Amino acid sequence: MEAPAIVTHDLVRRFDDLTAVDHVSLKIQKGELFGLLGPNGAGKTTIVKILTTLIKPTAGSATVWGYDILKDQDMIRAHIGVVFQDPSVDNKLTGRENLDFHARMYGLDRATRERRVEEVLKLVELSDKADILLGKYSGGMQRRLEIARGLMHHPNVLFLDEPTLGLDAQTRRHIWSYIKEMNESEHVTIILTTHYMEEADFLCDRVAIIDHGRIIVCDHPGVLKSMVRSEELPDPSLEDVFLHFTGREIRDEEGNEGQHARKIMRHWRMKRR
Numbered sequence: 001m002e003a004p005a006i007v008t009h010d011l012v013r014r015f016d017d018l019t020a021v022d023h024v025s026l027k028i029q030k031g032e033l034f035g036l037l038g039p040n041g042a043g044k045t046t047i048v049k050i051l052t053t054l055i056k057p058t059a060g061s062a063t064v065w066g067y068d069i070l071k072d073q074d075m076i077r078a079h080i081g082v083v084f085q086d087p088s089v090d091n092k093l094t095g096r097e098n099l100d101f102h103a104r105m106y107g108l109d110r111a112t113r114e115r116r117v118e119e120v121l122k123l124v125e126l127s128d129k130a131d132i133l134l135g136k137y138s139g140g141m142q143r144r145l146e147i148a149r150g151l152m153h154h155p156n157v158l159f160l161d162e163p164t165l166g167l168d169a170q171t172r173r174h175i176w177s178y179i180k181e182m183n184e185s186e187h188v189t190i191i192l193t194t195h196y197m198e199e200a201d202f203l204c205d206r207v208a209i210i211d212h213g214r215i216i217v218c219d220h221p222g223v224l225k226s227m228v229r230s231e232e233l234p235d236p237s238l239e240d241v242f243l244h245f246t247g248r249e250i251r252d253e254e255g256n257e258g259q260h261a262r263k264i265m266r267h268w269r270m271k272r273r
């Protein structure tokens with residue numbers, strides 16, 4: 001069988017006396033669209049940061065595309081794309097300039113850059129906005145551009161940390177269709193984090209439900225739902241799965257989530273000024 005895209009063994013990450021990631025062992029196959037699903041503070045971003053070599057684990061090991069996260073960081077960075085939870089585009093450049101700048105950092109030659117910029121802009125339906133300053137994009141358009149940028153250098157694995165946080169329902173649906181398209185037509189292995197149940201359910205081949213840094217359960221959304229199906233609950237959602245395995249709702253407090261989304265939107269607005 002083909003080697004998996006990602007393997008982790010007992011990954012642990014502590015921040016002082018807080019264990020943010022607690023013995024996480026995962027195997028993600030090439031071509032999978034895999035979801036890390038959990039409430040605020042569950043440890044999703046910390047796992048993404050470890051796998052993208054931004055931070056080191058306290059203990060445990062992992063490989064991404066066959067490369068060791070501690071020994072082969074440059075090789076990993078060449079094979080992955082990342083869209084961070086916090087906005088990271090330059091609003092003083094146009095969409096096209098942002099993409100071109102990123103491609104130069106990856107050493108793509110001019111002809112390849114020009115071709116690839118057109119391709120990824122088309123994928124996220126921003127071709128007609130290519131020469132507008134990012135500062136004039138809406139929040140959803142900026143997010144789409146960030147996703148396009150993550151794809152510029154044809155990564156084998158793409159990490160999307162909360163790709164639709166704070167976006168309206170319609171924009172979220174659009175982004176879902178790009179994510180599916182990338183996975184299917186560009187054959188990118190995708191790891192996304194979300195605390196939107198319906199997002200994980202709609203998009204993911206498999207989902208790991210995470211709480212307090214631990215994987216509670218990991219399987220196909222359909223299998224997870226069948227685990228909690230009963231006469232009283234003939235048609236369970238992933239929300240019911242989470243409730244079943246943790247004894248609590250995933251959205252800790254609605255206020256909390258709203259606060260987080262508002263923080264991100266504020267950040268965007270500030271950047272756009």
Ligand SMILES: Nc1ncnc2c1ncn2[C@@H]1O[C@H](COP(=O)(O)OP(=O)(O)OP(=O)(O)O)[C@@H](O)[C@H]1O
Nearest residue numbers: 015020038039040041042043044045046047085195
């Ligand atoms: N640099 C840091 N220093 C101290 N604590 C940290 C640091 N980064 C994360 N944490 C803590 O680790 C835990 C996991 O955080 P993480 O950002 O991974 O969660 P998350 O699942 O991504 O949450 P969210 O849905 O809010 O993005 C949280 O309790 C957080 O406060």
Ligand SMILES: [Mg+2]
Nearest residue numbers: 044045046085
């Ligand atoms: Mg996070």
